[in-house]
Amino acid sequence: MLYRQSGQFKTNYAADQQIFPLRQDRIAMALLLAFAFVVVPLVGSTYWLSAILTPFLILSLAALGLNILTGYAGQLSLGTAAFMAVGAFITYNFMLRVPWLGFIPSIILAGLCAAGVGLAFGLPSLRIKGFYLAVATLACQFLVLWVLQRVDWFKNYSASGVITVQTIEIFGYAFESPASKYLLTLSVVAVMALAAKNMVRGRAGRAFMAVRDMDVAASVIGIRIMRTKLLAFAISSFYCGVAGALYAYTYLLTVEPEAFRLDLSFRILFMIIIGGVGSILGSFLGAAFITLLPILLARGSEWISNTFNIEQSHAMVSNVELMIFGGLIVFFLIVEPQGLARLWQIAKEKLRRWPFPH
């Protein structure tokens, strides 16, 4: 009843091309942003802000980056965490060696460095395709982490290998409380998500999709394959690099290669597959699902042991959680192979016609 488009006419080109053509969508988005920017920092507890929402936002950003590469341009990559590590380490070095630069320029420059690394490892994609490429990107994952571990300059010759990050300061304001870090992360993620949404609707995004669907056909209609694929790698790595910098500076508060292992790459890949390949919204839904699921499982097992008085060993609980996690991934793939974003789309279509479906 509330969600319908009758009576909304588009009378100029700007109205025709806006991101949310429906007024209800615009209102919902504005409400969501207002909620995230104002209500959440006010009412959120420290645990929720710093242990759940901040990593969720950061991982959404990384998933967004991978989604540009895998979902839109069709290049399967298992090296996401390596690009994040590049972003984190380069940011650390900029903050350390060029202190007057400030945090935001540092993460942008770090993102550009990650984009450079992405370009280098994107070159094989011009010849290698599919799973061969996926395994080849593992080379990036291992090589980059090895370099970061071996070359002491990146770690500023720290003996332990674990570096505590500097305090973020923008215009004299130190971002120290969980709420301020959350707000900083949210702002960066919101701006970059908007940029991504516009990019995939524009010329670059359409070229990506053409290459994904059939690269030979794309080259026949005049899309330069090399440029498009490398651009996808560069943009994707830029997003991952910024996400990595935020991951180190607003969530972990340390910079260490151990945080960016292959597991993280896989988790981000899960996010886009569960959330929806080739969908901006899907990156967020997938990240929410993958970050919240382990917490829900832990709470669930706690609740079961409390109500039924069953003594559970820690190892048993973690193994059962692992099994449920894997089982749910398979389950979701079977139920909706196109991800949560597709479910959301179906729900919206149903809502439009509700309560008169015919």
Next chain:
Amino acid sequence: MNWSFFFEVLIGGMLAGVMYSLVALGFVLIYKASGVFNFAQGAMVFFAALTFVSLLERNWNFWLAFAMTLAVMVLLSIITERLVLRPLVNQSPNTLFMATIGLTFVLEGLSQLVWGSQPHGLELGVPDVPMEWLAQKTNINISHFDVFAAAVAGILVATLALVFQKTRIGRALRAVADDHQAALSIGIPLQQIWIIVWSVAGFVALVAGLMWGARNGVQYALTFVALKALPVLILGGFESVPGAIIGGLIIGTTEKLAEVYLGPMVGGGIESWFAYVIALLFLLVRPQGLFGEKIIDRV
């Protein structure tokens, strides 16, 4: 240059490469017959080895435990086919790949839930010590165990090649690998073929698990041998059984040689990525791996 040391490294590398091939073989079998990049192969190796060693520790006879583990692997492949593969028929390869990662988690959780997560030792009765007569004659140290593992791998590959080429089931497997729909239309039961292939892959996983378990102990780290097998896999080509062996030999030797001669120059620890870079360079020349099927693009 010390030549006997060089040959020792070379032969050691080849024999280590054969160990990688053992794991890569499982990937190849499943990819050939169903087009699924089965990431769970590493977890299957771990699951099989842990089941076997736990049965052995409960005073089962060696062959009885072997048969029992094999039965478990067959059961596992039936369940996998029914619950994972069948509902996902006709989905994109990426979706199936993801499903096998989900399967990896289930298997890792299940095996540790049932058998516990403490590491086990495994004794196959072949000592992991250098062969004395060879060491005395040529000053080259080659372990008994490495030679044994290579022999097992050789027998395994020869048997698989025979089964693939000469038997009725083998012909059906190759038909399915070539074209699912054509195979279905001439009456080859796809589901049964998948069960058979996954069971054979389970058998290969068991053998690989025994070899790796005897070498490094049966523990969680065994799941990471899959990561060692991946460069072998792309180097040899996803669809080729001989490719897995040749790829293993190339990766094994270059990796060992690089570790010994190149490693000290750059500070060591290069074994985590060197194999991948080698495979990557190979792929730049031949994008489908050494023996993979040529990729033809049609619009």
